[in-house]
Amino acid sequence: MKTEVNIGKLTLKNPVLTASGTFGYGTEYTDFMNLSDIGGIIVKGTTLHPREGNPYPRMAETPSGMLNAVGLQNKGVDYFIEHIYPNIRHFDTQVLVNVSGSTIEDYVATAEKLNELEEIPGIELNISCPNVKQGGMAFGTSCVGAESVVSAVRKAYHKTLIVKLSPNVTDITEIARAAEAAGADSVSLINTLLGMAINAETRKPLLSTITGGLSGACVKPIALRMVWQVSKAVHIPIIGLGGIMNATDAIEFLLAGATAVQIGTANFIDPAISAKVAAGINEYMRRHNIDDINELIGGLQA
Amino acid sequence: MKTEVNIGKLTLKNPVLTASGTFGYGTEYTDFMNLSDIGGIIVKGTTLHPREGNPYPRMAETPSGMLNAVGLQNKGVDYFIEHIYPNIRHFDTQVLVNVSGSTIEDYVATAEKLNELEEIPGIELNISCPNVKQGGMAFGTSCVGAESVVSAVRKAYHKTLIVKLSPNVTDITEIARAAEAAGADSVSLINTLLGMAINAETRKPLLSTITGGLSGACVKPIALRMVWQVSKAVHIPIIGLGGIMNATDAIEFLLAGATAVQIGTANFIDPAISAKVAAGINEYMRRHNIDDINELIGGLQA
Amino acid sequence: MKQILDLTVSENQRLNERTVLLKLTQQTALPEMQPGQFVQIRIDNSGNTFLRRPISVHYVDKERNELWLLVQTVGPGTHKLAQIHAGNTLNVILPLGNTFSMAGKGKNVLLVGGGVGVAPLLYLGAKLQTNGVKTTFLLGARSAQELLQLAEFSKYGTVFTTTEDGSAGEKGFVTQHSIWERETFDFIYTCGPTPMMKAVARQAAEKHIACEVSLENKMACGIGACLCCVTETKAGHKCVCTDGPVFNINDLNF
Amino acid sequence: MKQILDLTVSENQRLNERTVLLKLTQQTALPEMQPGQFVQIRIDNSGNTFLRRPISVHYVDKERNELWLLVQTVGPGTHKLAQIHAGNTLNVILPLGNTFSMAGKGKNVLLVGGGVGVAPLLYLGAKLQTNGVKTTFLLGARSAQELLQLAEFSKYGTVFTTTEDGSAGEKGFVTQHSIWERETFDFIYTCGPTPMMKAVARQAAEKHIACEVSLENKMACGIGACLCCVTETKAGHKCVCTDGPVFNINDLNF
Ligand SMILES: Cc1cc2nc3c(=O)[nH]c(=O)nc-3n(C[C@H](O)[C@H](O)[C@H](O)COP(=O)(O)OP(=O)(O)OC[C@H]3O[C@@H](n4cnc5c(N)ncnc54)[C@H](O)[C@@H]3O)c2cc1C
Ligand SMILES: Cc1cc2nc3c(=O)[nH]c(=O)nc-3n(C[C@H](O)[C@H](O)[C@H](O)COP(=O)(O)OP(=O)(O)OC[C@H]3O[C@@H](n4cnc5c(N)ncnc54)[C@H](O)[C@@H]3O)c2cc1C
Ligand SMILES: Cc1cc2nc3c(=O)[nH]c(=O)nc-3n(C[C@H](O)[C@H](O)[C@H](O)COP(=O)(O)O)c2cc1C
Ligand SMILES: Cc1cc2nc3c(=O)[nH]c(=O)nc-3n(C[C@H](O)[C@H](O)[C@H](O)COP(=O)(O)O)c2cc1C
Numbered sequence A, B: 001m002k003t004e005v006n007i008g009k010l011t012l013k014n015p016v017l018t019a020s021g022t023f024g025y026g027t028e029y030t031d032f033m034n035l036s037d038i039g040g041i042i043v044k045g046t047t048l049h050p051r052e053g054n055p056y057p058r059m060a061e062t063p064s065g066m067l068n069a070v071g072l073q074n075k076g077v078d079y080f081i082e083h084i085y086p087n088i089r090h091f092d093t094q095v096l097v098n099v100s101g102s103t104i105e106d107y108v109a110t111a112e113k114l115n116e117l118e119e120i121p122g123i124e125l126n127i128s129c130p131n132v133k134q135g136g137m138a139f140g141t142s143c144v145g146a147e148s149v150v151s152a153v154r155k156a157y158h159k160t161l162i163v164k165l166s167p168n169v170t171d172i173t174e175i176a177r178a179a180e181a182a183g184a185d186s187v188s189l190i191n192t193l194l195g196m197a198i199n200a201e202t203r204k205p206l207l208s209t210i211t212g213g214l215s216g217a218c219v220k221p222i223a224l225r226m227v228w229q230v231s232k233a234v235h236i237p238i239i240g241l242g243g244i245m246n247a248t249d250a251i252e253f254l255l256a257g258a259t260a261v262q263i264g265t266a267n268f269i270d271p272a273i274s275a276k277v278a279a280g281i282n283e284y285m286r287r288h289n290i291d292d293i294n295e296l297i298g299g300l301q302a
Numbered sequence C, D: 001m002k003q004i005l006d007l008t009v010s011e012n013q014r015l016n017e018r019t020v021l022l023k024l025t026q027q028t029a030l031p032e033m034q035p036g037q038f039v040q041i042r043i044d045n046s047g048n049t050f051l052r053r054p055i056s057v058h059y060v061d062k063e064r065n066e067l068w069l070l071v072q073t074v075g076p077g078t079h080k081l082a083q084i085h086a087g088n089t090l091n092v093i094l095p096l097g098n099t100f101s102m103a104g105k106g107k108n109v110l111l112v113g114g115g116v117g118v119a120p121l122l123y124l125g126a127k128l129q130t131n132g133v134k135t136t137f138l139l140g141a142r143s144a145q146e147l148l149q150l151a152e153f154s155k156y157g158t159v160f161t162t163t164e165d166g167s168a169g170e171k172g173f174v175t176q177h178s179i180w181e182r183e184t185f186d187f188i189y190t191c192g193p194t195p196m197m198k199a200v201a202r203q204a205a206e207k208h209i210a211c212e213v214s215l216e217n218k219m220a221c222g223i224g225a226c227l228c229c230v231t232e233t234k235a236g237h238k239c240v241c242t243d244g245p246v247f248n249i250n251d252l253n254f
């Protein structure tokens, strides 16, 4: 049974990745599962300079989901390279870095530094974070913005370049096409949807930033629709995510046209879920006599 | 205690309306509640010509929500005027008609006919239905589209004109401003989010139309955020909806800036919910010593 | 009049691995219900059972003021229903939908059910028998174990069965049962998986026997408001929840 | 090592209208847990309890292999926990978080708890007493009825109480109790509502007594992965779920 998939120059042993910001640096999960059971991990959003992120409260639960307003708290790319990379470079799975920024120069400088890391075969460009004031989502909500940041990074970064798209747009296929035209090897979608929660008793917002990013089971129908639309629009492989809670959900994304999937919020509910999803996909393939996972990808009968 | 609110020339005895397409023509609910307990009802999307709607299946349940692909099944405005209006015109609540179309001419022709109905004090222009091929959402996803259809209808329709906005856009405040500039008395938001569901076992979409409109509790954070954003952008009153399941949810929308709210999918789960929401708002006002509901509107402390 | 009631579970009896018989009651008399009608049950407001679940009226025990439901476990909603304990309450909207046409006194009718689709036929058979109709049940399932409520059905008519594995009754599908050769009927009522109902409908049409089927379309509201549950009919889209669930096969594009 | 376990509810004892004492166990020995740590409980995958719920280790009964939790009903998650029956299982991640610093033998310490915030102090007091520390509990609540587990606390030290309505102990807040005048301590541990902890911290700082507080920030993962639960410290944002829940007041901007 073949479960390998290719994203750009990158080969994943199976299509299951973990989503940035929901899996720390992988080390937080080693008590619960073998990282070698999944295709790869995408570590926390990394920026050129350290960021303290947004004030507390940063989280609010919502029906079948949650809002977050972490705001890219991280110690910066240099700290990552010196202190974190050495501990995670030998994981028996692909380790990708999610790169965020507020200016094109920041994105490029961060990507250049990561380009030097032998054991990091690719980056995911986060042009879609709704939780930071400047940059972030702004690049991801217009074709011009997406085109400019992706082509600048493409010049500086020579390994697999994945571009993570924002769902907060009228037509996500346009942005996906712009990213493809600018040289992305793959697009991943979706990042969080911009949402809000209020405490009616205190009349106050539940997040320090008033609005935040919605994720979890509730967003799955939207994510699935966008993956399906983008799969008709671009030729590069798609990584699908948004509300995947189990293997069945993951298979739906593959059928809709995703070559790989990412598990996000579900890691909080079951820290072993990503390995279970990989196992569940195998089980499904056996049950349906599917020899090669590529038979599933885009296999929706519609 | 004053619970009256004004939308254009229209006065509602309380801010609770029922959402189009989820409350039939009101008659379906009279076994369960007194229509006079709520501010008004917005009847099913009405088009110039009869429509059979989309093929079955039209519904799929999703985490804390549902997708629908009804596709504006209705018998057309003439049938409405002749056969339905006589039965509902004397309801002791405001009866508004949701108007849909595929061309500007259709919208205008429908609005003109409804303008003649004495007991229909307003219409809601649905420029945001994701379930029809032509028109529908297309008008609602660009400022030019919104502007053109709203100003055309505004010329033909002389009572309260509410424009219902699509959430499937990058910046809903732009569309809201375009509707305001074109003469809308109010904007209502949100219509459904475009989503999709798949049966992994059969590899088939769960809806005949592949994609459909997402509604229910799951969309509340997105709807609330959009109401909040639009409330900062326009001067006309906002009607908030999307995932309101109880009085607390409704109060959150008022705090975020909505002058009135609509109850949609929740009617399917509890057919008496709209009256309960109206009662629950009263109870909240008593508990918090609020004399006039207008004190709540936009009262978020942020 | 349709009502929203909190009914108390008086009994939850497991019939086989996948099916339970639920009996619901309340202090005051239950509303009048007719054969073919259904109820909409609220499971709870959990994420994977957002909407109510439609379940047929299986039987109404007037004396004990009990509503019977036959529930087969297929997903989270029916799973939770199968787990409910006596003494708990269920929030139920009822009665919903239209009813079977009642064949006149002296008529000879066949009630054909498959799997859990037998549910609405018990109450129908009971009422028909009371009305002096000659009722014959033809019930099919995959195996003996999945034949449900045979003792109950036999109170209201002769019962024939088929199983796919031959473990009870005649081996095969209901449409292959020898009764079709031996006897002729004035009216056929059927409920079960769509392919079975279509086969029965074809058989009825060939033999020029009037036939009603009970459909199970996906529903959101159950009261005619959302237009999600439509079926294609010769007169256009009709709501299964209000114009049905019972349809005459002549009206369907079956 | 952190583990995900399905623990069996051996007892669910209602302590007052809003609070239950849950005892959880399993066949094999429970993992080692330390005072101050917490667990993350999966309620079920229902729509309004999507994430796990963090609950402190109230006590670990080694002999009976039981983990005790004190749960106060505030919303849907804790409500469902309060309803759970003995014999059912709960999916729990444990042990999580850091631990209280253990004062040395012979030290005189005060453990100040408010409301359900008393939870982590029982196990802490028990361990401290075993280590030869002199432990005094000062427990506050709105009324006598809301003072929890007094009999248990008195096993591990002297117990003083305050109530806001004066129905038990001294009337007022914990920080107003006469013990503060009468006695001096080497270390203060506190857990309860934030205003109370801040008042206790201020009192401790004034008296130059070392003081640790246990914070209850909103959490998504509970294992340091999401960065949702941060608190402002003098060294920037720290995760309450891994760097805490126990913090020395000197490190906080309290
Ligand atoms: C009028 C009517 C009468 C019915 N009577 C009975 C009965 O007496 N006994 C019985 O066991 N079942 C009956 N069903 C089917 C029953 O409603 C479904 O099995 C049940 O809703 C499945 O819910 P779930 O959460 O377990 O499964 P899921 O598959 O998880 O449900 C997902 C969604 O699909 C809908 N759905 C799934 N299967 C069906 C189905 N077969 N028909 C309609 N909607 C479905 C559910 O309501 C829900 O919205 C009836 C259906 C209808 C429409
Ligand atoms: C480290 C830690 C230890 C705790 N120990 C205990 C304990 O021993 N006993 C006890 O009764 N409670 C304890 N709490 C508080 C408990 O977690 C909340 O009361 C509970 O999560 C509320 O869930 P709910 O669904 O009932 O309420 P809701 O208010 O509906 O919860 C909504 C969301 O807010 C979060 N939330 C609500 N209140 C709190 C709170 N006070 N702290 C953190 N998150 C909250 C929930 O986890 C959930 O995500 C502890 C919290 C933390 C962080
Ligand atoms: C707490 C939290 C932090 C996140 N941080 C990042 C981040 O740093 N970079 C990024 O690209 N996406 C981030 N995301 C978005 C997720 O990677 C993912 O796109 C989103 O949550 C949708 O997937 P899900 O529904 O499976 O969680 C974060 C999400 C959550 C919940
Ligand atoms: C079954 C169904 C049918 C609908 N039909 C219409 C319609 O005809 N016209 C319209 O403007 N909106 C229609 N809507 C959208 C609702 O009015 C509402 O905008 C949406 O469902 C979000 O609100 P909710 O989450 O409270 O349901 C429909 C929604 C549903 C679920």
Ligand code: FES
Binding pocket: C218, C219, C220, C221, C222, C223, C224, C225, C226, C227, C228, C229, C230, C239, C240, C241, C242
């Ligand atoms: S289920 Fe809503 S109309 Fe039938």
Ligand code: FES
Binding pocket: D218, D219, D220, D221, D222, D223, D224, D225, D226, D227, D228, D229, D230, D239, D240, D241, D242
């Ligand atoms: S709760 Fe996720 S880091 Fe603390």
